[in-house]
Amino acid sequence: MFGNDSEIPEAPRGSGFETADGFRTRTETEYNIDVHADYAFRLAGRRRITAVLDIFNLFDLDRVIAYDNRTELGSGGFLRRCAMTQRGRRLQRWLIVSALAASSGAMLGRAQVQPAPPFDKSGEITVPEMAGISETDLSGGGFSGTGPPPRVSTNVRVNDAQRFFPDGLIGRSETSIVASRNAQGLVAGWNDADGFCALGTDCTVTQLGLTGFAFSADGGKSWTDGGAPPLFDDIFTFGDPWLDRGGADKDTIYLSSIGSDLGTGQFGMSIHRGRFSGPGQFAWEDVRFVTPGVTSGPGGGDFLDKEAIAAAKDGSGIVIMSLTNFLDLAARNQCPEASAIGFGQIEVFRSTDGGDTYQGPTVVGPDLTDFAADANCNVGVGQQSSAPAFGPNGEVYVVWERGPRFDLTDISGEAEIVIATSLDGGATFGPPVVVDQINHMRGAPPVAYNRNRTNNHPRIAVASNGSQQGRVYVTYSSMVVPVSGVPESIPCPPAVPADRPCVAQNLTSSQAVLSYSDDQGATWSAPVPLAPSVPAEGVKRIWPTVSVGPGGIVEVVYYESLEAGLTPDPTDIECNQTLQGNVRRAGEAISLVDTYWVRSGDGGATFNTPVRVSEVSTNWCQVVSNIIPNMGDYIFSTSIGNRVLPVWADGRDGVPDTFYARGLGAGKSGN
Numbered sequence: 001m002f003g004n005d006s007e008i009p010e011a012p013r014g015s016g017f018e019t020a021d022g023f024r025t026r027t028e029t030e031y032n033i034d035v036h037a038d039y040a041f042r043l044a045g046r047r048r049i050t051a052v053l054d055i056f057n058l059f060d061l062d063r064v065i066a067y068d069n070r071t072e073l074g075s076g077g078f079l080r081r082c083a084m085t086q087r088g089r090r091l092q093r094w095l096i097v098s099a100l101a102a103s104s105g106a107m108l109g110r111a112q113v114q115p116a117p118p119f120d121k122s123g124e125i126t127v128p129e130m131a132g133i134s135e136t137d138l139s140g141g142g143f144s145g146t147g148p149p150p151r152v153s154t155n156v157r158v159n160d161a162q163r164f165f166p167d168g169l170i171g172r173s174e175t176s177i178v179a180s181r182n183a184q185g186l187v188a189g190w191n192d193a194d195g196f197c198a199l200g201t202d203c204t205v206t207q208l209g210l211t212g213f214a215f216s217a218d219g220g221k222s223w224t225d226g227g228a229p230p231l232f233d234d235i236f237t238f239g240d241p242w243l244d245r246g247g248a249d250k251d252t253i254y255l256s257s258i259g260s261d262l263g264t265g266q267f268g269m270s271i272h273r274g275r276f277s278g279p280g281q282f283a284w285e286d287v288r289f290v291t292p293g294v295t296s297g298p299g300g301g302d303f304l305d306k307e308a309i310a311a312a313k314d315g316s317g318i319v320i321m322s323l324t325n326f327l328d329l330a331a332r333n334q335c336p337e338a339s340a341i342g343f344g345q346i347e348v349f350r351s352t353d354g355g356d357t358y359q360g361p362t363v364v365g366p367d368l369t370d371f372a373a374d375a376n377c378n379v380g381v382g383q384q385s386s387a388p389a390f391g392p393n394g395e396v397y398v399v400w401e402r403g404p405r406f407d408l409t410d411i412s413g414e415a416e417i418v419i420a421t422s423l424d425g426g427a428t429f430g431p432p433v434v435v436d437q438i439n440h441m442r443g444a445p446p447v448a449y450n451r452n453r454t455n456n457h458p459r460i461a462v463a464s465n466g467s468q469q470g471r472v473y474v475t476y477s478s479m480v481v482p483v484s485g486v487p488e489s490i491p492c493p494p495a496v497p498a499d500r501p502c503v504a505q506n507l508t509s510s511q512a513v514l515s516y517s518d519d520q521g522a523t524w525s526a527p528v529p530l531a532p533s534v535p536a537e538g539v540k541r542i543w544p545t546v547s548v549g550p551g552g553i554v555e556v557v558y559y560e561s562l563e564a565g566l567t568p569d570p571t572d573i574e575c576n577q578t579l580q581g582n583v584r585r586a587g588e589a590i591s592l593v594d595t596y597w598v599r600s601g602d603g604g605a606t607f608n609t610p611v612r613v614s615e616v617s618t619n620w621c622q623v624v625s626n627i628i629p630n631m632g633d634y635i636f637s638t639s640i641g642n643r644v645l646p647v648w649a650d651g652r653d654g655v656p657d658t659f660y661a662r663g664l665g666a667g668k669s670g671n
Contacts, residue, residue: 174649242257402418421522
């Protein structure tokens with residue numbers, strides 16, 4: 001089925017160049033680009049559904065594509081007959097009903113995990129070996145060595161080795177991480193393709209959840225892959241993992257995900273709680289489930305998406321979960337269109353008892369459907385990708401992306417990063433404040449990304465001590481010029497089979513930046529670039545994730561994708577991705593991706609030269625994945641004790657794995 005059903009070779013753990021504390025001394029770079037596959041995803045555009053759900057085979061896709069300017073929707077292709085258990089039949093019924101309901105009205109940026117189709121090898125392109133390309137050619141940061149910090153430990157693969165169908169499915173991306181108070185206990189989360197095996201694919205494994213996790217009891221030197229969290233109360237996780245630590249004991253681990261109650265078929269958000277209970281021991285203890293305000297209606301009911309969780313570290317037991325609610329406008333009698341869905345409302349749920357119960361929602365970013373501009377509610381401003389954080393004095397902040405604007409014929413290239421502030425522990429919030437005006441990257445994702453759009457995904461952290469105590473930091477990316485959110489249709493290149501439409505690669509560069517506020521989010525600094533200036537085309541810095549360490553040291557980790565051809569021949573098609581809707585994005589550029597780390601000791605005013613975290617560059621055009629999106633939607637890092645701890649999706653071995661490293665800053669020890 002995949003051309004190779006053997007186990008993926010285990011990622012290298014080192015090559016004898018490590019010091020006793022596990023930190024790299026080598027500067028060698030390996031490039032493994034020997035695997036190629038096409039992917040698929042659905043193209044946005046407004047259409048009625050015209051096909052019948054194929055619920056029988058994941059890989060023979062008689063695809064159901066619901067087109068909408070705002071999103072790509074779920075295909076029925078993966079709705080194979082579930083394993084004939086009571087739980088499987090309930091889940092199958094829910095999937096069919098929800099897919100049918102969603103097909104008549106789409107939503108902005110529904111970013112839940114989706115299965116990729118079979119690996120279409122037609123028009124396969126052979127990418128040349130990258131012999132002779134040096135680190136200097138590839139990055140502005142380079143590896144750290146045995147000299148003074150900042151330097152990076154050896155990369156460690158977090159998840160177990162993956163297996164091809166029928167022994168499993170491929171993809172471990174969209175990462176999160178949290179550390180226990182003593183920094184020895186770590187938990188990582190990711191979107192896990194093996195969860196599709198529980199949705200009816202005849203795999204030899206059955207993992208009951210699309211959210212995967214692993215834990216480490218030795219500070220990240222070794223990891224135990226735990227599969228999916230337990231199926232407490234029939235709650236099945238659907239990805240978008242987010243982790244934090246808090247609670248009355250200040251050491252409870254919280255994992256939020258999109259979830260579904262298999263008993264009722266209701267879609268919502270799950271919050272698992274767990275603890276490290278002894279040497280080498282971690283366990284999830286229970287789950288809570290949050291549902292939307294409207295659970296059924298002409299548009300299928302409200303749909304909750306892209307949640308994020310933060311827990312207070314002061315022992316108060318306050319937990320905040322922010323999310324996007326795509327409102328069923330028809331059910332609310334706000335729109336005559338029977339399938340009308342909103343453009344995204346940012347909501348907050350709150351617990352004051354350590355996560356035993358949750359109250360809400362509190363609306364911090366009301367839906368921005370423009371009812372006056374279009375009677376059928378197809379015009380509005382999208383909102384997505386929220387993230388919460390606590391301040392040192394009970395403040396709660398929620399940041400998100402507001403925009404772009406969706407008109408009947410176009411999607412604007414501009415958006416805003418906005419923030420709402422609470423001064424009473426998240427009980428109430430003030431109106432949104434603009435952090436910055438940005439150029440949206442929706443229409444210009446990395447060329448190897450197997451969606452035709454992505455969001456800017458702002459992140460937030462607050463200094464809890466140090467000379468900048470209370471300073472709020474927000475990181476995000478912006479294109480160097482505005483780019484329409486609608487992909488450009490082009491004739492397929494001569495070397496590409498003309499069996500499907502083609503869209504252009506957009507090589508417009510993006511820069512990752514940080515802004516900060518010293519007045520509880522009322523006003524904001526000018527954006528500070530995290531790395532040197534980018535050219536007009538060819539460099540995309542995306543998904544910067546910020547954390548603040550002891551003394552107020554600001555740490556930011558981000559992806560950098562170099563988008564250019566490897567050969568001098570401009571007619572070489574070096575990346576040939578099949579996107580949703582059976583559309584190709586093919587061209588001469590590849591996405592050569594590395595993970596970078598920068599730090600600031602002056603409150604975000606300046607940053608050191610970027611340090612490369614990933615030991616191996618990934619050409620994502622050559623990475624096999626059963627998940628859409630192949631790279632995920634975000635990466636993650638946290639600061640604790642004397643180090644920064646990033647996790648990211650890495651394709652060095654031809655599949656998306658979750659990798660981890662430790663970063664030591666100047667003046668820090670190697671513990």
